[in-house]
Amino acid sequence: MSKQILVLPGDGIGPEIMAEAVKVLRLANDKFALDVELSFDELGGAAVDKYGVPLADETLERARAADAVLLGAVGGPKWDKIDPAIRPERGLLKIRSQLGLFANLRPAILYPQLADASSLKPEVVAGLDILIVRELTGGIYFGQPRESKVLDNGERMAYDTLPYSESEIRRIAKVGFDMARVRGSKLCSVDKANVLASSQLWRAVVEEVAKDYPDVELSHMYVDNAAMQLVRAPKQFDVMVTDNMFGDILSDEASMLTGSIGMLPSASLDANNKGMYEPCHGSAPDIAGQGIANPLATILSVSMMLRYSFNQTEAANAIEQAVSRVLDQGLRTGDIHSAGTTKVGTAAMGDAVVEAL
């Protein structure tokens, strides 16, 4: 039976970079007999324009029925002033939550060909290869109650709730340990257990799960220290596991250490490794429509999809190697361009990967 992939190009540069990723996926499909079928729909601002909501019920149903979802990026100034309840990001949060995509995997890898792009000294980041495992469907992103109200004294106030249950922590901790096991066998759990009740439970449950992984070296770090250590000596980390909010902050910080966030894919997985795959970067409205965006993070998201959701290791490796080859050839989009390399546009970069594959 063929694998169904729902493609959601989204907003801004989303459609442009997705067009290239689809080219690569179609070729890989033929070459490796993957037997995938693509269908297309809208998410975010594009869905607001088409359906009046950032995630239509019928889109959600199609995503549920699919074997994997490939996403571009969402959001843009066009929808900045609309009702907060239907902002583009709401669609993203809803699809994560409704599909139960609790495990967000965000690699921060420095490509040797792009070592110069980092704002950090070469010796600090050379060979960097971190995986951040972020809890994606719980914590303060979804906690209830949350409210904005006017107090009796006439003053406005608003609050959010940061809840975690044992089972939510256990399942993401397991993903962290599993990932560490197939990588460098080191897991750093990040929390703020010296201040937060939820972090104290987090730490306790991670310790319990650790008993099943005696082969993985576990450490704990406070989030403020983790934010420092990522700048000071990022190569001390192998896998980091943390909650939704801390993961949002630290994964963006970590990806920027490479200087080439336009290269980084991500996966959001459910309990059965069904997943949504997307680049780490955003919809970059400032350069949308110009044909200059970097499609490589989206192309590498295709590779992640083949690896994690479809177990197609050979095809996944082939795509990664093709990307590496175009970098070796000196092809660069504007975001990763440096002296002595050849600047190309989105489509030319996609074509080059297709060629290399």
Place this chain on the structure above:
Amino acid sequence: MSKQILVLPGDGIGPEIMAEAVKVLRLANDKFALDVELSFDELGGAAVDKYGVPLADETLERARAADAVLLGAVGGPKWDKIDPAIRPERGLLKIRSQLGLFANLRPAILYPQLADASSLKPEVVAGLDILIVRELTGGIYFGQPRESKVLDNGERMAYDTLPYSESEIRRIAKVGFDMARVRGSKLCSVDKANVLASSQLWRAVVEEVAKDYPDVELSHMYVDNAAMQLVRAPKQFDVMVTDNMFGDILSDEASMLTGSIGMLPSASLDANNKGMYEPCHGSAPDIAGQGIANPLATILSVSMMLRYSFNQTEAANAIEQAVSRVLDQGLRTGDIHSAGTTKVGTAAMGDAVVEAL
């Protein structure tokens, strides 16, 4: 009437670095006729050992009565396994809250003499001078309810609450704008308004306060983006204002950009500029008692105290210049040592500053 300063050396390297800061303060007192009187007490682990609690009521009363508090650092492995309710950090959080020290000022300055110490490329950080204004007595650090409990199904869960009121946001926003006005006239407010209700109110109130500061250029940034931008191009920032949790993370990240967190002081102020002053770094239990810790952040905290709480600009400047001079002389503690400079211990560094002053 003489000014009363309560000195709380705290734990780990606290007593060592404080001894040097006190030397400098005593000399400045004589030289500039500051008319300050010092008294000493305990906070954190040292207070647990002496009083059984990390902040004794009588210590709190003395802090209330004082004109300023000078703090070393708190915490250490010795108190890691004790009842969470009396952990050293609790003393710190309590004194902040009880004294109403809502405005935490954390500069991240790169000393030209220490440019090499940063893990970032010189051109990215040369001349860096950011001030982070962190809300310190509200938000998720103190929000109620917070609880750890067992659900009916037997599962453990825990939650924290992140509340902000209009008046809490307004007063910290004002500090941010006031600081921007006497610096580079640029304020970046950091929040997560695309997800959190409290951040939406934060952004709205900051916008309102901005009307009184037409001369300050205000921008808003999501916290994940701020964590990236600090790594990518930190010099884009002048003053940043943010909530307690985000400020904890971003100020540590920002201070590490300089590579010399051992140089950075901080101030925590109440509505009347009464303040507590302390180094940005922690109690470093691993090097405590060895006489090798860097006392300069604590010495510069004295300078901040003279500037903000006592309006003694001349004495404050003199201390900063003395610190700059010992750096020019090539004196370095281990944390900031590099080839071609002279490694000295804590006391020798303190003596050198005294000498330069």
